[in-house]
Amino acid sequence: MTHSKLPISLAPLQGYTEAAYRNAHQITFGGITEYYTPFVRYEKGGFRNKDVRDISPSHNSTSQLVPQLLASDLSKAESILALFIDNNYKRVDINLGCPFPMIAKKHNGSGILPYPDEVKDLLRVVTNHPEIEFSVKMRLGWENPDECIALAPILNDIQLKHITMHPRLGKQQYKGTVDLEGLKAFADICRHPLIYNGDIETIDDIDRIHRMFPQLAGMMIGRGLLANPALALEYKTDIILTEKEKIERVKQLHKAVYQQYEVQIEGGDAQLLNKMKTFWEYLTPLIGSKCAKRIKKANKIELYLSEINHIGLV
Numbered sequence: 001m002t003h004s005k006l007p008i009s010l011a012p013l014q015g016y017t018e019a020a021y022r023n024a025h026q027i028t029f030g031g032i033t034e035y036y037t038p039f040v041r042y043e044k045g046g047f048r049n050k051d052v053r054d055i056s057p058s059h060n061s062t063s064q065l066v067p068q069l070l071a072s073d074l075s076k077a078e079s080i081l082a083l084f085i086d087n088n089y090k091r092v093d094i095n096l097g098c099p100f101p102m103i104a105k106k107h108n109g110s111g112i113l114p115y116p117d118e119v120k121d122l123l124r125v126v127t128n129h130p131e132i133e134f135s136v137k138m139r140l141g142w143e144n145p146d147e148c149i150a151l152a153p154i155l156n157d158i159q160l161k162h163i164t165m166h167p168r169l170g171k172q173q174y175k176g177t178v179d180l181e182g183l184k185a186f187a188d189i190c191r192h193p194l195i196y197n198g199d200i201e202t203i204d205d206i207d208r209i210h211r212m213f214p215q216l217a218g219m220m221i222g223r224g225l226l227a228n229p230a231l232a233l234e235y236k237t238d239i240i241l242t243e244k245e246k247i248e249r250v251k252q253l254h255k256a257v258y259q260q261y262e263v264q265i266e267g268g269d270a271q272l273l274n275k276m277k278t279f280w281e282y283l284t285p286l287i288g289s290k291c292a293k294r295i296k297k298a299n300k301i302e303l304y305l306s307e308i309n310h311i312g313l314v
Ligand SMILES: Cc1cc2nc3c(=O)[nH]c(=O)nc-3n(C[C@H](O)[C@H](O)[C@H](O)COP(=O)(O)O)c2cc1C
Pocket: 011, 012, 013, 014, 015, 037, 038, 039, 068, 095, 097, 098, 137, 166, 197, 198, 199, 200, 220, 221, 222, 223, 224
């Protein structure tokens, strides 16, 4: 049986998929239906400047941008939402999936999943704002996959565009495998459109998961798209880029990211160099480990840029 193609969105990754990357990706590769911002937090009565800048329309050029909030209670969620509304957003994602212990132990992200009453209170932000189209990005639970089953009635009861499920537990972080049985149990009782997220690296992976879950409304891909920025485009068009074409386009992507950070980063070349090195972290399989090592070792921006010029030439 063949299925129609699923819309692909770019998952948010703090430190990797910031505005500079998202803007550049849409121009040089594209194929993405929705770009998500990494989560915005409200802490000690304020926002981090970098988070405010990252969602600001003046720093973003992607056509479908969804800002994401991470909060442990309704009042914080309302404060972050007010920032999004001030910036004219009508579509917002709520993070119930972040597994980082520092975040989760304060009942943020997947750390809130074992507490249905707290989730219910937090999600009052959805019913309070019928003018905003919300989605939720979550895991199966923190400690065990029954947690999402217990939460299903609460989630089913509110208006959501969709739920994106990363079928791991918070306590797993990114280790182990995804739990597709856990996902199936949730899919069977979830009345919202479901987006799959987790460990997708190839078109075959997308097709395999789609065959297992024909009811899916889309896929969200993070690390797989950072490793192959053409993945969504290739899936959408059925045209597979050669390695050479891919490297050429990655260089264009890099140039477009670099030009934005060059203007944005005020701490001088050392900071720019550090930031740009993260661009290559997931690309080692494409550019080769020797090349990746040379980039990592470059201690001056001029040397770094000359290493980049050499990618794909040897
Ligand atoms: C370094 C890093 C940062 C992340 N930051 C966020 C974030 O800000 N918001 C979020 O919802 N998920 C975040 N995630 C989770 C990803 O969006 C995604 O759910 C996860 O990587 C699994 O999908 P993948 O296997 O396609 O990468 C992050 C993951 C990593 C590895």
